[in-house]
Amino acid sequence: MKTATIRTWSWVHKWTSLVCTLFLLMLCVTGLPLVFHDEIDAALNPATWQPANPDGPHLTYDEVLSIALAERPGEVPIFMSFDIDRPVVNVTTGPSADAPGSAMHFASYDLTSGALVPPADTGESVMEFILQLHTDMFLGLPGMLFLGFMGILFLAATVSGVVLYAPFMRKLDFGTVRRRQSSRIKWLDYHNLLGIVTLAWVVVVGATGVINTLEQPIIDTWRTQELADLVADNQNAELGTARASLAEAVAEAVRLAPDMQLQFVAFPGSGFSTSAHFSIFLHGDTPLTENLITPVLVHAGTGEVAGIREMPWYAKALSLSRPLHFGDYGGLLLKIIWFVLDLITIIVLASGVYLWLSKGGARRPAASTATLTGASAQ
């Protein structure tokens, strides 16, 4: 590689890294507890709850809905979701179907008795805080997009780092760490080794992280482009006072999409539906397809199915980016490996800063030689 080429890549590596390092350190540190989100939740909230009649018949979704609405006079239903491993239905209500999240009320009901299920949310606020910091630094969409840009810089720093790996390793065997030379040379070798062996993970987590920051634009595009005709065709559908059975609507949706599981229902007027339909969201039941959602629109007055639509490719990409970013898809061992790789990335970032500081910048070659010889003499 020509000296000029190396110099160009060094410039790219230095500046892309310097700009994003502080944010990447924050992301890596907040990412550590997020890897074990499920385990921390489970440890703080021991599963002591039991259904009232474990073997008894289940209430219908319509009955649960009536109970939930009786508990919240004057409110309307917004969402209904379903626990996977216990007979529990969660109902979100609010003063209106398009109420903001802060005005919504969330309650869980025992499907075997209709009794309220106590919320298991010990420690939830701390994890929420960490997740929010990690996602958008409490700045909403601009914060998310900013972190996405930092992710792109980080990927550029990674690519330039791989290119620069070659000239540094020209005279060294793979895995060489010159421990007995200066501290700077030792950390340069560690930086190169740790960086190059974690490359696949860093690229996967970095790229999926960038995709995740586009969540809101992607979902908006899906709603306005792909679902627009479905919603427009049905937007003017009149909703009288008669109500179709929710349970039958759900059963019909599940019948139309075999091999899919019920995920949640959005009620008429809510952000994920039309003014006259239940949007019933189903997801696949294999490890790959469980992240892929298919919505079914059912008229809330007549119970007729109005349309079913698969996700477009970009929404699928977003759905698959979530598990690949958080590492919560392959069991506990994968999470531990995720944790260790995250720690190694922190070392790579910190050693990069150290190498930049100890070099004293390319502008002061004399000083950097002095640092090097001084360090070697110790």
Place this chain on the structure above:
Amino acid sequence: MTRPAPNRPRGAQRIFAIPAVLFVISLFGLVASLLSDGWPDIVLALLAGSGIAAIVWSLLQRRP
């Protein structure tokens, strides 16, 4: 061109041979974990973490 053997410059092929293998193995483990369920998860997670094994191996080497 009579350099001492340990200092002979290596070509890109040799420099990137092991990193490329680790990259492919780790990437396969990361992606395939998404498709599997049950016991293969453990094998695939170990493949995904093959870089960690490479670090441990290199730390165990005694070099000057």
